[in-house]
Amino acid sequence: MTDKKQDYIDQGLQDLNNDGVDRRGFLKCMAWAGTGLVWTMSGGIPVSQAFAKGMGKHAGKGSDFTFVQISDSHMGFNKPANQDVIGTLKAAVDKINGLPTPPEFLLHTGDISHLSRQEQFDNVDQILKGASAKDVFFVPGEHDVLDDNGKSYLERYGKSAQGAGWYSFDHKGVHLIGLVNVMNLKAGGLGSLGSEQLEWMEKDVKHLKHSTPIVVFAHIPLWSVYPEWGWGTEDSAQALGYLKKFGSVTVLNGHIHQTMQKVEGRVTFHTAMSTAFPQPQPGKADSPGPMKVPAEQLRSVLGITDVNYVQRQHSLAVVDSSLA
């Protein structure tokens, strides 16, 4: 760690209310030379510090773990923006395997395939078998539910899911919820969760303690990134309403093929890079299609997201790393 970064962390620590509950949640951005951006809430600075320094005062207090989010592998895409999505997905797996702390599982936030074809899903499954983390949890993107209303996706990834593929699970005290917002999209509309899924979600979180850290993952952003390009979910406000009581909510999305972050009270929203191709920033192009960059820059705009959880901290530290 550089001296500059240590100074920054120390300065942040002075601002903290040290009773373990920080609800102001202002965002600090720390530039980390060479490996990408570390975004963390003020309550999260000791989290990343503990992670970097190897546990610190939280050693032995309970389970700490990391997991990785990857997204938008678009297996089968072969246009100029990236003619080797297999290679870049493999590079993402290498990146995962090179992390200092092995992740305990992976989340894939959708657009696994490019055209919902069996061989495309197969390819991704085979490549991910090479990752150190053997458990992978998926949610579909709109490219995964083409033509067959999600039947191939569900047969492969939805065995313990309900409806169009939503589910939840617990890992060492954290409650993770996988949502599907790419089905039954209406003309002119945005992503959509639908009433059946929302009812399920309300029941799913009703009896959880307020101190349970929540991670929600879904393909299309659950906040309004850029509605003109469909980058938002129509009924996400209702879903987020069910999570109001919780002290720590992290929302992980994909779809937009770039990193974006927003903090709203105790909710941190984060979108991941794609492992296939980048897309333009909101409004910076005619349309949100694949963005061509010089070949030597491609891997610097693709990447993975490492998420760090330390028990008793009220936020998760989210670290984006590019493939180059």
Add this chain to the structure above:
Amino acid sequence: MTKKNIWVAALAMPVLVALLLMAGSPSVMADQPSAAGTDVKIDNFSFGPQTITVGVGTTVTWTNRDDIPHTVVSTDGVFKSKVRDTDEKFSYTFTKAGTYPYFCSVHPKMTGTVVVR
């Protein structure tokens, strides 16, 4: 011819010529659909032209020129394409007059209309 007649003829001729030319050019006649207007190009996350007007019995063909797959789906359940990747086409023959709004079910902000007269 008298001077007056010459003037009338001079004025009438271009009008007559214009009318004859117009009759021969279907695209100017408002109630006659254009043969060229049966193709819709999909590019840059949009349908072009966004609204087309065709006659009953016309087959409209959508061609995807974008580098991303799209679909063509009627909002009223009248027609629905399979996913169309780059250079793939979808055609539908409109046998009944009416207005047919449609969209891309993968990128629902993309909308278009076929008006059938």
